[in-house]
Amino acid sequence: MQDIGVGLLGFGTVGAGVVDALARNGELLASRAGVRPVLRRIADLDLDTDRGVAVDRSILTRDAQAVVDDPAIPVIVELIGGTGAARALILRALERGKSVVTANKALLAEHGREIFDATRAGGADLYFEASVGGGIPIIRALRQGLVANRIRRVCGIVNGTCNYILTRMEEEGLPFDTVLAEAQRNGFAEADPGLDIDGRDTAHKAVILAGLAAGTAVPIESVRVEGIRGVAAIDIAFAAELGYRLKLLAVIDHDEGTVGVRVNPALVPHGHPIASVGGVFNAILVSGDIVGDTLYYGRGAGRYPTASAVLGDVAEAARRLAAGDRGGPLGFEGGAAAAADPGAATARYYLRLSLRDRPGILAKVAHVLGAHEISIASVLQKEAAAGAFVPVLVLTHHAQVSRVEAARRVIDELTCVGAPTVAYRIEDFAAPAAGGKGEQRA
Amino acid sequence: MQDIGVGLLGFGTVGAGVVDALARNGELLASRAGVRPVLRRIADLDLDTDRGVAVDRSILTRDAQAVVDDPAIPVIVELIGGTGAARALILRALERGKSVVTANKALLAEHGREIFDATRAGGADLYFEASVGGGIPIIRALRQGLVANRIRRVCGIVNGTCNYILTRMEEEGLPFDTVLAEAQRNGFAEADPGLDIDGRDTAHKAVILAGLAAGTAVPIESVRVEGIRGVAAIDIAFAAELGYRLKLLAVIDHDEGTVGVRVNPALVPHGHPIASVGGVFNAILVSGDIVGDTLYYGRGAGRYPTASAVLGDVAEAARRLAAGDRGGPLGFEGGAAAAADPGAATARYYLRLSLRDRPGILAKVAHVLGAHEISIASVLQKEAAAGAFVPVLVLTHHAQVSRVEAARRVIDELTCVGAPTVAYRIEDFAAPAAGGKGEQRA
Numbered sequence: 001m002q003d004i005g006v007g008l009l010g011f012g013t014v015g016a017g018v019v020d021a022l023a024r025n026g027e028l029l030a031s032r033a034g035v036r037p038v039l040r041r042i043a044d045l046d047l048d049t050d051r052g053v054a055v056d057r058s059i060l061t062r063d064a065q066a067v068v069d070d071p072a073i074p075v076i077v078e079l080i081g082g083t084g085a086a087r088a089l090i091l092r093a094l095e096r097g098k099s100v101v102t103a104n105k106a107l108l109a110e111h112g113r114e115i116f117d118a119t120r121a122g123g124a125d126l127y128f129e130a131s132v133g134g135g136i137p138i139i140r141a142l143r144q145g146l147v148a149n150r151i152r153r154v155c156g157i158v159n160g161t162c163n164y165i166l167t168r169m170e171e172e173g174l175p176f177d178t179v180l181a182e183a184q185r186n187g188f189a190e191a192d193p194g195l196d197i198d199g200r201d202t203a204h205k206a207v208i209l210a211g212l213a214a215g216t217a218v219p220i221e222s223v224r225v226e227g228i229r230g231v232a233a234i235d236i237a238f239a240a241e242l243g244y245r246l247k248l249l250a251v252i253d254h255d256e257g258t259v260g261v262r263v264n265p266a267l268v269p270h271g272h273p274i275a276s277v278g279g280v281f282n283a284i285l286v287s288g289d290i291v292g293d294t295l296y297y298g299r300g301a302g303r304y305p306t307a308s309a310v311l312g313d314v315a316e317a318a319r320r321l322a323a324g325d326r327g328g329p330l331g332f333e334g335g336a337a338a339a340a341d342p343g344a345a346t347a348r349y350y351l352r353l354s355l356r357d358r359p360g361i362l363a364k365v366a367h368v369l370g371a372h373e374i375s376i377a378s379v380l381q382k383e384a385a386a387g388a389f390v391p392v393l394v395l396t397h398h399a400q401v402s403r404v405e406a407a408r409r410v411i412d413e414l415t416c417v418g419a420p421t422v423a424y425r426i427e428d429f430a431a432p433a434a435g436g437k438g439e440q441r442a
Numbered sequence: 443m444q445d446i447g448v449g450l451l452g453f454g455t456v457g458a459g460v461v462d463a464l465a466r467n468g469e470l471l472a473s474r475a476g477v478r479p480v481l482r483r484i485a486d487l488d489l490d491t492d493r494g495v496a497v498d499r500s501i502l503t504r505d506a507q508a509v510v511d512d513p514a515i516p517v518i519v520e521l522i523g524g525t526g527a528a529r530a531l532i533l534r535a536l537e538r539g540k541s542v543v544t545a546n547k548a549l550l551a552e553h554g555r556e557i558f559d560a561t562r563a564g565g566a567d568l569y570f571e572a573s574v575g576g577g578i579p580i581i582r583a584l585r586q587g588l589v590a591n592r593i594r595r596v597c598g599i600v601n602g603t604c605n606y607i608l609t610r611m612e613e614e615g616l617p618f619d620t621v622l623a624e625a626q627r628n629g630f631a632e633a634d635p636g637l638d639i640d641g642r643d644t645a646h647k648a649v650i651l652a653g654l655a656a657g658t659a660v661p662i663e664s665v666r667v668e669g670i671r672g673v674a675a676i677d678i679a680f681a682a683e684l685g686y687r688l689k690l691l692a693v694i695d696h697d698e699g700t701v702g703v704r705v706n707p708a709l710v711p712h713g714h715p716i717a718s719v720g721g722v723f724n725a726i727l728v729s730g731d732i733v734g735d736t737l738y739y740g741r742g743a744g745r746y747p748t749a750s751a752v753l754g755d756v757a758e759a760a761r762r763l764a765a766g767d768r769g770g771p772l773g774f775e776g777g778a779a780a781a782a783d784p785g786a787a788t789a790r791y792y793l794r795l796s797l798r799d800r801p802g803i804l805a806k807v808a809h810v811l812g813a814h815e816i817s818i819a820s821v822l823q824k825e826a827a828a829g830a831f832v833p834v835l836v837l838t839h840h841a842q843v844s845r846v847e848a849a850r851r852v853i854d855e856l857t858c859v860g861a862p863t864v865a866y867r868i869e870d871f872a873a874p875a876a877g878g879k880g881e882q883r884a
Contacts, residue, residue, distance in 0.1 A: 021732045025590055031776035032589050032657065129587065135733035137579075137587025145571065145579025148463055148471050148753030215474065273725075273739055276715050283715075283737075290463045291577035291750035294740035295725075297715060298733065308733035311590030325767035334473035 001030060003038045004318035007067040009089055010079035011044035011060075014103060014130070016051040017307035018077065023054065025311075033315040035322040037075065041067040068093045075317045077310060078102040083110055094118040094126070097326070099317035103130035103306055109204035113217040116332050123327040125320065127313035132158060132205040133282050135305030136298040137312065142212040142286065143331035149288025151213035154252040155427065156284030157277050158205040160300040161196040162228050162248040164188045166265075167278045170236045170245065176229065188280060199227035199248065199263040206250035206261050209284070213252050214259040215335025222339040224262040231265055235352055235422055238382075238393055239267050244350070245275040249427065253340065260340030267350050267426040273297070274429075285429070293429075343402030348377070348426040351394040353411065354419035361416045362392065368414075372407035374399040389418030395426070443472060445480045446760035449509040451531055452521035453486035453502070456545060456572070458493040459749035460519065465496065467753075475757040477764040479517065483509040510535045517759045519752060520544040525552055536560040536568070539768070541759035545572035545748055551646035555659040558774050565769040567762065569755035574647040575600060575724050577747030578740040579754065584654040584728065585773035591730025593655035596694040597869065598726030599719050600647040602742040603638040604670050604690040606630045608707075609720045612678045612687065618671065630722060641669035641690065641705040648692035648703050651726070655694050656701040657777020664781040666704040673707055677794055677864055680824070680835055681709050686792070687717040691869065695782065702782030709792050709868040715739070716871070727871070735871075785844030790819070790868040793836040795853065796861035803858045804834065810856075814849035816841040831860030837868070 008015055022029070022039060030036035042055065043064035061067065068076055068089055076093040078100060080086040086104055093100050095118060102108070108115060108131055119126045129139045133156075142151065157163050161183065168179045180197065183189035195201045203223045210218040228248050236246050244267035253260040268275040273295055277283040282300025287293050299305040320326070355361045362379070369376060375397040382391045396404070408421050450457055464471070464481060472478040484497065485506035503509065510518055510531055518535040520542060522528040528546055535542050537560060544550070550557060550573055561568045571581045575598075584593065599605050603625065610621045622639065625631035637643045645665045652660040670690050678688050686709035695702040710717040715737055719725040724742025729735050741747040762768070797803045804821070811818060817839040824833045838846070850863050 021590055025592060025732065028592065028657075028776050029590050032585075032771055032773070034771045034775075135588075135730075136736055137583045140582060140587050141579045144758060145582050145754045146577075146750065147474050147757045148467050148750050150467060150470065215470075271718055273715050273718050276713055276718055288577075288750060290467065290746045290753075292741045292747060294578055294738070296736070296738060298736035304732050305734060308588065308590050308730060311732075312587045315589045316586060319770065320765075320767065323762075323765070323767040323770070325762065325765040328761065328765070329474055329476045331474070333476075334470050 001034065001036050002322045003036050004075060004321055005040040005073040006037045006075045006077060006314060007040060007070060007073040008042045008077045008079065009064045009067060010081065011042050011051055012079065013303050014306045014310065015042070015044070015079045016053045017303035018079070018310050019055055020053040021304065021307045021311055029311060029315055033319045035318045037314050037318040040073050041070060043067045064089055065092065068096070074321050075099045075101065075314060077314060078104060079310070081106070083107050087111055090115060091118050094122040094124040097122045097124045099125045099127070099321060101127045101310055101313040101317060103310060105131040105201070105204040105208060109207040109220050112207070112211060116217060116330055119330060125317060125326065125328055126330060127317055128208070129313050130306045130309035132208050133284055133296065134298065134300040134302060135308040136282060136284065136296045136300065137309070138284050138296045139212070141294070141296060142209070146286065146288050146291060146294070149290045151254055151286060151288050153254065153287040154209045154213050154284060156250055157247055157274065157282050158250050158284065158300060159196055159202045159248060160280035160282060161189045161193070162202070163277065163282070164280045165197070166228060166231065166236070166246055166248065169231070169233055170240060173233055173237065175233050176231055197227050197229050199225040202248060202250050202263045206252060206263055209250065210252040210259055210261045212331045213254045214337040215333055216337055217332055218259055218261060222261060224264070224342050226264040228265055232422065234391070235424065238352065239350065242393070242395070243270050244268060244426065245270060246424065247274065253345065254337065255340070257337055258340040259337040260342060260345060262342060265424055267424055272429050343400070343405070345401050346398045347401055348398055348428060349396040349404055350424045350426055351396065352422040353392045353394060354389045354417060355392050356388055356416040356418065357390045358416070364414060364416060365411055368407050368410050369396070372403040374403060374407055443476065443478050444764045445478050446517060446763055447482040447515040448479045448517045448519060448756060449482060449512060449515040450484045450519045450521065451506045451509060452523065453484050453493055454521065455745050456748045456752065457484070457486070457521045458495045459745035460521070460752050461497055462495040463746065463749045463753055471753060471757055475761045477760045479756050479760040482515050483512060485509045506531055507534065510538070516763050517541045517543065517756060519756060520546060521752070523548070525549050529553055532557060533560050536564040536566040539564045539566045541567045541569070541763060543569045543752055543755040543759060545752060547573040547643070547646040547650060551649040551662050554649070554653060558659060558772055561772060567759060567768065567770055568772060569759055570650070571755050572748045572751035574650050575726055575738065576740065576742040576744060577750040578724060578726065578738045578742070579751070580726050580738045581654070583736070583738060584651070588728065588730050588733060588736070591732045593696055593728060593730050595696065595729040596651045596655050596726060598692055599689055599716065599724050600692050600726065600742060601638055601644045601690060602722030602724060603631045603635070604644070605719065605724070606722045607639070608670060608673065608678070608688055608690065611673070611675055612682060615675055615679065617675050618673055639669050639671050641667040644690060644692050644705045648694060648705055651692065652694040652701055652703045654773045655696045656779040657775055658779055659774055660701055660703060664703060666706070666784050668706040670707055674864065676833065677866070680794065681792065684837070685712050686710060686868065687712060688866065689716065695787070696779065697782070699779060700782040701779040702784055702787060704784060707866055709866055714871050785842070785847070787843050788840045789843055790840055790870060791838040791846050792866045792868055793838065794864040795834045795836065796831045796859060797834050798830055798858040798860065799832045800858070806856060806858060807853055810849050810852050814845040816845060816849055
């Protein structure tokens with residue numbers, strides 16, 4: 001069996017997971033892949049911290065570039081993260097025609113085009129299963145399994161920290177700040193949580209998914225991002241009462257010629273598989289024109305789930321190198337899409353209005369909605385707590401996004417309104433189409 | 443761009459879907475794969491039926507063997523089904539070193555070892571994504587994405603007809619026979635429904651999944667199969683009351699050295715993603731030692747979902763042939779497992795007893811259970827309808843399967859018992875493990 005040299009850049013949490021998993025399951029992996037990936041060098045600036053895994057210290061180095069340049073190492077695994085050193089090292093490896101395996105979503109989202117161009121120019125291969133959805137093989141599904149499909153929609157929960165916080169808020173009825181602090185204590189959120197809770201990490205992953213759906217690199221600047229920092233426990237409770245769960249979603253809508261990418265908290269109906277995704281789990285729904293809806297679920301991050309994805313890529317890289325199979329397609333081919341106008345889309349909305357508790361007020365609001373061609377599906381006035389304002393919930397029928405935003409601005413200027421209106425989209429998942437046996441059976 | 447010739451054997455429902463999808467999305471597929479699969483011949487015994495798709499009649503033939511033998515056709519797609527002509531044609535194609543794409547679960551389950559041996563002997567490649575889960579890329583996930591994992595468990599809904607029937611029974615409170623007849627009228631069940639409702643189709647798929655999990659061909663004879671023909675609406679209703687949904691599951695338990703494969707209706711707790719899989723949809727939960735739990739969901743059958751899977755395989759076969767990358771691993775490598783003793787497993791159970799409505803009767807039953815070391819978790823006596831017997835529901839703690847079966851035989855001999863005891867396993871899905879940020883974050 002042929003050995004294939006692997007160099008690891010970054011010996012942090014996931015790097016140590018890769019080393020440990022390869023030590024445990026390397027022989028099994030080799031017997032399955034028909035080729036043996038061998039870890040030849042590990043580069044990290046910090047060689048002193050105990051990583052908690054057994055490693056031959058002679059393969060450790062502080063010189064990442066030497067690992068990239070080592071001719072005995074055709075597979076480079078980049079787990080440094082960020083867009084600084086990682087970018088330069090990956091570009092160097094690709095120039096040398098090496099196979100690069102990375103979990104670096106920020107780099108792919110912010111410098112995707114440069115990385116993809118370098119991959120093609122170097123006749124190299126780039127694997128990035130670990131960049132989205134942790135151990136869930138979602139990238140492979142999009143690049144290979146669903147290759148015969150025009151991908152119409154990708155919609156999912158791709159940040160475990162946010163999903164953990166929203167799940168705990170619903171379970172315990174606690175406010176955001178309390179649950180965030182708890183998550184930080186328990187290690188489910190960073191000390192600096194902005195990348196997660198402001199939706200930027202979700203946006204990075206959305207851009208990668210959008211690029212695969214649309215067959216072209218999608219600029220991160222085109223993504224509308226709303227995080228979960230402003231989510232109130234009361235809306236989670238009201239949503240639950242109405243049969244919905246609030247989830248932070250990455251949503252990619254891809255039509256011929258346009259792609260719309262957004263990140264926002266949204267109401268998902270109970271009973272839909274996405275709604276039952278709790279805690280740190282991720283789930284991604286992919287709709288193709290041939291296959292219909294498919295969904296992928298699992299741990300979206302963490303040492304071992306991510307190591308599983310990295311090693312799946314390492315095995316494929318090694319197998320293909322041993323077979324002389326180089327320079328395959330990236331997955332960002334076959335398309336060309338402009339950014340969709342986000343305001344032109346339509347959606348159903350959950351609105352929570354804070355209205356003065358007096359006769360005729362609701363009529364004023366209804367008038368504004370009507371003037372913006374927003375049709376009301378249901379209204380629920382909650383009993384007033386203390387104070388002069390009562391929460392009124394309005395669920396709308398499908399309405400144009402830009403009109404809802406305009407109406408919201410008008411409503412929030414009314415003197416009878418006590419606080420800014422809270423607005424969340426209600427995600428509609430198409431019901432399974434009816435069909436006869438010919439449609440149903442293999 | 444290089445053309446790769448494809449021959450299609452079987453121009454039925456799925457075959458026509460493949461032709462139609464390739465006509466619609468062939469250019470997109472080619473631009474993504476970097477190679478163009480070209481349909482050169484279609485073989486079917488019936489060339490007269492209108493398949494509802496545009497096709498160049500000059501490529502139609504009744505001579506499947508000539509297609510297999512055509513040197514301009516390196517990729518053979520077998521969609522004939524069954525274990526007769528399909529088996530001979532696939533073996534012939536593999537002998538010639540061709541890449542074979544098949545949806546034939548019966549063949550792989552019943553003659554797997556022969557087919558896998560022929561693939562290796564011919565230096566050929568075998569693709570079978572369409573054999574399990576329709577358009578869900580579950581085979582690719584197991585063969586490639588999760589290659590670094592020891593697969594501990596695979597558990598899923600893999601027959602859309604059964605899931606449709608169980609879903610309708612719950613929704614409408616109707617008996618099995620009524621819903622089966624409705625499903626047959628609507629085209630969701632065959633006129634001869636035995637393959638589906640008696641669990642044999644599920645068993646075929648379970649054997650393929652078990653082989654990939656265990657890394658070795660698993661004999662179909664080792665599978666315990668119970669279908670849904672005997673499922674009563676009352677048990678679906680009682681299960682719902684208790685917080686469960688009844689699903690026909692394929693379950694593969696793989697420990698080092700043993701693999702247990704079974705097909706049976708089981709109670710799945712509400713809130714678990716598997717429970718929310720309704721209608722003809724499929725879902726498969728895969729637990730790996732590195733990745734933890736992952737789940738895959740989508741349409742498990744039908745013309746287009748299956749065509750999506752077939753074309754994903756065709757694209758990979760074509761791409762690898764163009765790169766000279768031949769004779770890759772099958773996925774049935776790296777393991778050796780004996781059949782597990784099915785009676786030695788433990789499970790929680792739902793028991794519905796039919797007991798005479800008299801004092802002291804429940805004590806008799808409890809005594810039998812206790813004597814078999816079966817501990818009762820809860821008892822619910824339902825009000826009697828008409829008649830001398832009342833339904834009594836017993837949920838057990840974990841008990842050994844063979845002891846539950848023995849106890850059931852003893853109970854059913856008691857004079858106070860009016861009808862055979864109904865027993866279903868309650869599937870326990872392990873709760874997400876707790877873990878710190880190191881475990882959680884990429």
